[in-house]
Amino acid sequence: MKAAVLVFPGSNREGDVAQAIELVTGRKPQMVWHGDGDFEKTDLIVLPGGFSYGDYLRCGAMAAQSPVMAEVKKRAAQGVPVLAICNGFQIAAEAGLVPGVLMRNEKLKFVCGDVHLKVETSQSLFTNRYQAGQVIKVPVAHAEGNYFADAETLKRLEDRGQVAFRYCAPDGTVDGSGNPNGSIENIAGVFNDAKTVMGLMPHPENAVEPLFGGCDGKALFEGLVEALS
Amino acid sequence: MTIAVEKNPPVKLPNEPQITPQVVAEHGLAPDEYERLLRIMGRDPTMVELGIFSAMWSEHCSYKSSKVWLRKLPTQAPWVIQGPGENAGVIDIGDGQAAIFKMESHNHPSYIEPYQGAATGVGGILRDVFTMGARPIANLNALRFGEPSHPKTRHLVSGVVAGIGGYGNCMGIPTVGGETNFHAAYNGNILVNAMTVGIAPTDRIFYAAAAGVGNPLVYVGSKTGRDGIHGASMASAEFDQDSESKRPTVQVGDPFTEKLLLEACLELMATDAIVAIQDMGAAGLTSSSFEMAAKGGLGVVVELDKVPMRETGMNPYELMLSESQERMLIVLKPGREELARRIFEKWELDFAVIGRLTDTERMVLSWHGDVVGNIPIPPLVTEAPVYERPWTLTELPAALDAAQVPAPKDWNASLLALMSCPDLASKAWIWHQYDHLIMGNTAIRPQDGDAAVVRVPGGHKGLAMTSDCTPRYVQAHPETGGRQAVAEAWRNITATGARPLAVTDNMNFGNPQKPEIMGQFAGAIVGMAEACKALDFPVVSGNVSLYNETEGKPILPTPTIGAVGVIDDIGKAVGSRLTQAGLAIVLVGETKGWLGQSLYLRELCGREEGAPPPVDLAVERRNGDFVRGQIAAGRVDACHDLSDGGLLAGLAEMCIAGGTGVTVKQPAGTAIPSHAFLYGEDQGRYVIACSSGDDVLAAARAAGVPAVLLGYSGGPSLVVDGLVSLPLSAIKQAHEDWLPSYMNATE
Numbered sequence: 001m002k003a004a005v006l007v008f009p010g011s012n013r014e015g016d017v018a019q020a021i022e023l024v025t026g027r028k029p030q031m032v033w034h035g036d037g038d039f040e041k042t043d044l045i046v047l048p049g050g051f052s053y054g055d056y057l058r059c060g061a062m063a064a065q066s067p068v069m070a071e072v073k074k075r076a077a078q079g080v081p082v083l084a085i086c087n088g089f090q091i092a093a094e095a096g097l098v099p100g101v102l103m104r105n106e107k108l109k110f111v112c113g114d115v116h117l118k119v120e121t122s123q124s125l126f127t128n129r130y131q132a133g134q135v136i137k138v139p140v141a142h143a144e145g146n147y148f149a150d151a152e153t154l155k156r157l158e159d160r161g162q163v164a165f166r167y168c169a170p171d172g173t174v175d176g177s178g179n180p181n182g183s184i185e186n187i188a189g190v191f192n193d194a195k196t197v198m199g200l201m202p203h204p205e206n207a208v209e210p211l212f213g214g215c216d217g218k219a220l221f222e223g224l225v226e227a228l229s
Numbered sequence: 230m231t232i233a234v235e236k237n238p239p240v241k242l243p244n245e246p247q248i249t250p251q252v253v254a255e256h257g258l259a260p261d262e263y264e265r266l267l268r269i270m271g272r273d274p275t276m277v278e279l280g281i282f283s284a285m286w287s288e289h290c291s292y293k294s295s296k297v298w299l300r301k302l303p304t305q306a307p308w309v310i311q312g313p314g315e316n317a318g319v320i321d322i323g324d325g326q327a328a329i330f331k332m333e334s335h336n337h338p339s340y341i342e343p344y345q346g347a348a349t350g351v352g353g354i355l356r357d358v359f360t361m362g363a364r365p366i367a368n369l370n371a372l373r374f375g376e377p378s379h380p381k382t383r384h385l386v387s388g389v390v391a392g393i394g395g396y397g398n399c400m401g402i403p404t405v406g407g408e409t410n411f412h413a414a415y416n417g418n419i420l421v422n423a424m425t426v427g428i429a430p431t432d433r434i435f436y437a438a439a440a441g442v443g444n445p446l447v448y449v450g451s452k453t454g455r456d457g458i459h460g461a462s463m464a465s466a467e468f469d470q471d472s473e474s475k476r477p478t479v480q481v482g483d484p485f486t487e488k489l490l491l492e493a494c495l496e497l498m499a500t501d502a503i504v505a506i507q508d509m510g511a512a513g514l515t516s517s518s519f520e521m522a523a524k525g526g527l528g529v530v531v532e533l534d535k536v537p538m539r540e541t542g543m544n545p546y547e548l549m550l551s552e553s554q555e556r557m558l559i560v561l562k563p564g565r566e567e568l569a570r571r572i573f574e575k576w577e578l579d580f581a582v583i584g585r586l587t588d589t590e591r592m593v594l595s596w597h598g599d600v601v602g603n604i605p606i607p608p609l610v611t612e613a614p615v616y617e618r619p620w621t622l623t624e625l626p627a628a629l630d631a632a633q634v635p636a637p638k639d640w641n642a643s644l645l646a647l648m649s650c651p652d653l654a655s656k657a658w659i660w661h662q663y664d665h666l667i668m669g670n671t672a673i674r675p676q677d678g679d680a681a682v683v684r685v686p687g688g689h690k691g692l693a694m695t696s697d698c699t700p701r702y703v704q705a706h707p708e709t710g711g712r713q714a715v716a717e718a719w720r721n722i723t724a725t726g727a728r729p730l731a732v733t734d735n736m737n738f739g740n741p742q743k744p745e746i747m748g749q750f751a752g753a754i755v756g757m758a759e760a761c762k763a764l765d766f767p768v769v770s771g772n773v774s775l776y777n778e779t780e781g782k783p784i785l786p787t788p789t790i791g792a793v794g795v796i797d798d799i800g801k802a803v804g805s806r807l808t809q810a811g812l813a814i815v816l817v818g819e820t821k822g823w824l825g826q827s828l829y830l831r832e833l834c835g836r837e838e839g840a841p842p843p844v845d846l847a848v849e850r851r852n853g854d855f856v857r858g859q860i861a862a863g864r865v866d867a868c869h870d871l872s873d874g875g876l877l878a879g880l881a882e883m884c885i886a887g888g889t890g891v892t893v894k895q896p897a898g899t900a901i902p903s904h905a906f907l908y909g910e911d912q913g914r915y916v917i918a919c920s921s922g923d924d925v926l927a928a929a930r931a932a933g934v935p936a937v938l939l940g941y942s943g944g945p946s947l948v949v950d951g952l953v954s955l956p957l958s959a960i961k962q963a964h965e966d967w968l969p970s971y972m973n974a975t976e
Contacts, residue, residue, distance in 0.1 A: 009577065010485050012401025016669045035575075051399040054485025110394050112664045141398070141664040206669045211800060212684070213666060 013049030047088025060090030089199035106182025256283035318769025343388025363427025375416030404663035417779025439525035457552025528589035629839030678804035691799030693727035702841035711756025726860035727794035739783025806887030810943030813922025818914030822905025893940030894950030
């Protein structure tokens with residue numbers, strides 16, 4: 001699997017996701033600077049976490065207008081898979097690659113720590129190595145991860161199986177106790193209509209080694225490799 | 230353009246105020262210090278020159294009251310690459326890698342404007358570390374606030390924590406450890422001490438000493454604005470009722486720009502373009518240009534009109550004294566300007582050649598072709614005031630007999646009260662606002678161990694890091710307190726299995742012109758120096774913050790010790806979480822039941838008295854080396870040093886962190902009253918959880934280290950035979966609820 005990780009001014013988890021990809025594929029992904037309009041053909045595009053443009057406007061709003069995003073949108077429309085994590089999710093939402101928006105956390109504070117996620121479906125490029133209903137532990141680190149979509153969009157997401165992950169308690173119960181940011185319906189990650197783009201707030205790339213937060217995020221990358229190689 | 234270097238007085242600018250004794254006083258220069266200035270200059274200074282002397286001779290920049298004492302600290306060891314005097318200390322951690330680290334205070338600004346004060350504190354210490362060529366891999370912070378009931382405390386906690394998080398999170402550097410205390414003595418002066426640890430190849434370390442006459446002096450980063458003018462002078466004075474009006478002297482942080490600056494600097498450092506580099510911190514362009522020239526034994530011409538400016542109408546005085554953040558000064562090799570310019574422009578940062586090095590040993594400032602300042606550099610350094618201020622040592626109070634301290638009437642209630650007191654209560658509300666996981670290298674997270682342990686990128690090594698001080702001990706007897714702060718940092722590193730290597734110290738004290746405060750400083754230094762020597766734990770960097778007083782009321786003397794250690798195989802590091810049943814619980818070290826200055830005495834008896842627990846450094850070392858050896862031998866599942874709250878608090882922390890209970894009892898034959906045994910704060914002690922208690926006890930006997938079996942892990946409760954029986958859920962709730970309830974309460 002050939003992957004490209006986009007780097008915007010203020011990206012800061014591009015190294016983490018590059019490390020996770022290298023761990024799983026044995027090779028370094030291509031790092032693409034935002035100013036470059038074009039980049040090599042790849043099997044996967046990653047929009048990494050961070051604070052692109054300092055989050056000084058609405059999170060992701062500036063990066064979504066970056067030259068390289070026009071190319072990302074074009075390739076996504078052609079079906080090239082896009083994994084958008086945290087600030088990447090915010091950018092993808094701003095760019096219209098995935099439905100919904102990400103608002104300030106309900107408690108108005110940055111939150112970092114492990115959360116539990118319920119895998120909603122194994123029927124996707126990104127989740128094929130998980131079982132539907134499986135509970136995994138991965139960290140979050142964000143101040144604006146409060147997912148929101150209107151009722152109509154939500155219904156469509158639910159009906160079409162476009163919810164990827166939901167925050168839950170360690171035993172899998174989906175209720176307020178496991179929700180770190182107030183996201184509607186505990187939604188932690190969603191797909192686009194074609195399920196070729198996934199946006200999620202948690203950081204699977206920070207859960208790929210037993211000594212450093214566990215391995216529950218590794219299957220996401222392994223699944224991608226299997227599907228895209 | 231060539232600027233003539235001459236001794237004639239520089240031109241005065243239009244509207245330049247007259248220098249009167251009042252103007253001199255407003256610049257924080259004492260009359261005799263101004264006399265000294267006149268002697269050096271041989272004429273009246275211009276305003277910009279006066280401003281430069283004022284900044285360079287401020288306590289903050291010159292260490293004039295502390296210098297004579299700081300020299301007593303040991304700074305050498307075979308693994309020390311760079312000791313105090315540079316932007317940060319550098320130690321060799323093997324495999325061609327160096328750890329670069331320092332702790333620095335941002336106390337005064339954080340009290341006036343908590344969010345920006347704390348944020349720029351983090352920004353400043355990060356720059357100190359990446360200026361030397363290191364990529365920062367971890368941040369820590371030590372915070373002291375006033376008593377929770379004080380009307381400002383909640384606001385200050387909220388702002389400081391948000392500011393630290395706001396800066397560090399955006400920079401993408403994990404904040405992995407620290408400490409937070411509350412005490413009435415900090416009501417008018419909080420302490421915000423921030424530490425950064427970075428990694429660089431040992432052969433790619435950058436220093437501040439300028440070299441090469443004619444080499445270009447380059448300014449990069451943010452533009453210069455009017456923020457933070459006189460910040461260094463503010464940080465060198467006591468607060469009074471008008472301190473709030475000093476808000477304009479606080480700088481405003483822009484972590485996004487600093488992130489770009491970090492990446493741009495590291496990119497430039499990968500080339501061979503840099504001769505010297507220095508960040509613009511306190512006293513901005515003044516201290517950075519001055520220090521670079523002074524260290525290189527050179528002169529410098531600075532064309533101030535070339536400095537990128539944020540506002541129109543700025544004058545040389547403002548440009549030299551602004552503390553605008555996210556700026557660096559670089560001496561480049563000749564001909565490398567374009568290479569460097571391309572890198573900074575790629576990162577959308579300002580880049581300007583603002584001067585060049587000369588051989589005159591003078592700092593010449595020009596403004597649109599006119600010389601506006603012309604100062605000889607060496608005398609400003611060599612003839613800087615140094616004070617051996619009068620000092621009175623604090624006498625050692627009489628030791629408190631445990632018999633004079635009542636036992637708790639209700640043991641369960643006493644433990645819950647202690648675990649929920651502000652100093653011991655969980656600080657999860659704080660560190661969950663810090664990204665402590667970014668970079669994917671955090672092996673031991675906050676609250677999971679005595680020190681944070683972070684992987685050194687690209688290998689299997691780990692760095693253990695911690696920050697420690699027990700101000701109530703230092704207040705009671707500075708020498709003992711200084712010794713204890715170093716010993717505790719060493720112990721915390723040891724408890725993870727790492728080898729303690731070196732220290733950065735952040736000395737926070739009151740007004741040094743009071744003999745008793747200077748005595749606290751002197752005493753603490755003597756204690757620290759002894760401990761650093763005995764434990765082979767040199768001081769490689771540090772910072773002094775004096776005048777932490779408001780209306781004559783000083784803070785508790787607080788020499789914060791930041792420390793770093795290394796563990797060769799990070800897989801062998803242990804935390805303090807008790808996660809398994811059936812483990813033997815072994816107490817290492819001797820318990821005499823020392824209750825003087827203990828948390829039990831303060832929180833449950835309402836008394837702050839007696840002598841603090843003595844630290845026997847030979848015993849400390851022996852016990853620590855033993856514990857580290859047992860961890861290396863793979864015999865230890867969890868380890869926790871004993872400090873605040875003694876044995877019982879330590880056990881409770883291990884239990885709730887790992888979700889496993891214990892059943893223990895005081896060993897037979899100890900004549901110590903139970904409350905002294907369980908709550909005493911004797912030093913040099915650890916609790917070890919291990920699958921083979923017999924092996925550890927036998928090894929301890931062989932090593933001559935006191936060790937006893939207390940009981941075993943297991944069950945849902947913490948049980949001390951006949952005294953305490955509490956479900957972990959109750960302890961956890963008491964421990965975790967205090968801070969969020971306090972912060973969420975509305976007044």
